[in-house]
Amino acid sequence: MKFWKAKEVQRMDRSNFDPQVGDSVRVRSWEDMKSEFGIDEDGNIPCRFSFTEYMKDMCGDEFTITKIHDGKYSGHEKGSVMLSVDMLEPIPEEEIDGTEIDDFLSAMKVN
Helix, strand or coil, rough: CCCHHHHHHHHHHHHCCCCCCCEEEEECCCCHHHHHHHHCCCCCCCCCEEHHHHHHHCCEEEECEEEEECCCCCCCCCCCCCCHHHHHHCCCCCCCCHHHHHHHHCCCCCC
16 A cells, blocks of 8 residues: 655656555545646536536545546545546655654653
8 A cells, every 4th residue: 555755745746646456545625626627617627537516525535446447546435426546646644743752852861
């Protein structure tokens, strides 16, 4: 199972994003996809499979890919919705709070 680091997500070239079955992914935000693809005359985002206003509530949802067939990524709880790779993004790894580490290290005594 692959997880991508947050810094990689911010600088990621989407052409290298190739999630596979078993990978955890997140549905991209409406604004992010809108800025990349624009909005068509029906108010939908014209990516590989049109991302519709109906799907907007899926933005930010995380899921594990269970199947990939003809460019359709399955595993989201709304199984009948067609999701393509351009609608998805990697989930950043959780960042560790640096103050916790600093407190731990400052409490250590070296003999």
